[in-house]
Every structure is written in C-alpha cells, then in structure tokens.
Amino acid sequence: MTDLVKVIEVLAESEQSWEDAAAQAVARAGATVHNIKSVYIKNFEAKVENGKITRYRINANISLLLD
Numbered sequence: 639m640t641d642l643v644k645v646i647e648v649l650a651e652s653e654q655s656w657e658d659a660a661a662q663a664v665a666r667a668g669a670t671v672h673n674i675k676s677v678y679i680k681n682f683e684a685k686v687e688n689g690k691i692t693r694y695r696i697n698a699n700i701s702l703l704l705d
Contacts, residue, residue: 642704646671647680651695656682659696673703 650663656679664677678699685693 643701644704645699645701648698648700650698651693653693656694656696659694660698663696663698664700667700671702674700675703676701
C-alpha cells in the first residue's frame with residue numbers, strides 16, 4: 639500500500655530568524671497533528687522598522703503521513 643501524504647500551509651514569524659520561524663511552525667503544527675515528515679519554505683518576508691529587521695516571517699508547507 640502506498641503512503642498518503644497531506645500538506646498543510648502555515649504562516650509563522652519570529653523576532654530572531656527565519657530558521658526560528660520555521661522551527662516554531664513545525665512545533666506548533668506538531669501540537670495538533672502528528673507524523674510530520676518535512677517542511678518546505680515557500681516565501682521569506684521580513685518586517686522592517688527604523689532600518690532594522692524586527693520580525694522574520696515565513697510561509698511554509700508542512701507534509702505529514704496520514705494514518
């Protein structure tokens with residue numbers, strides 16, 4: 639039997655880095671779904687205030703195996 643994979647799209651942000659935003663996206667999704675196998679970052683964005691980045695934002699697809 640072939641494994642079925644579901645993909646969910648999430649948005650996440652961090653004050654520290656894009657990597658931290660991705661880690662938060664996976665951790666938060668993992669609180670409500672299980673069998674997460676990968677994360678694909680579609681877009682990177684940053685909020686800038688007074689010439690400095692204040693928030694790192696990502697748009698990600700998270701893949702998980704269905705039971």
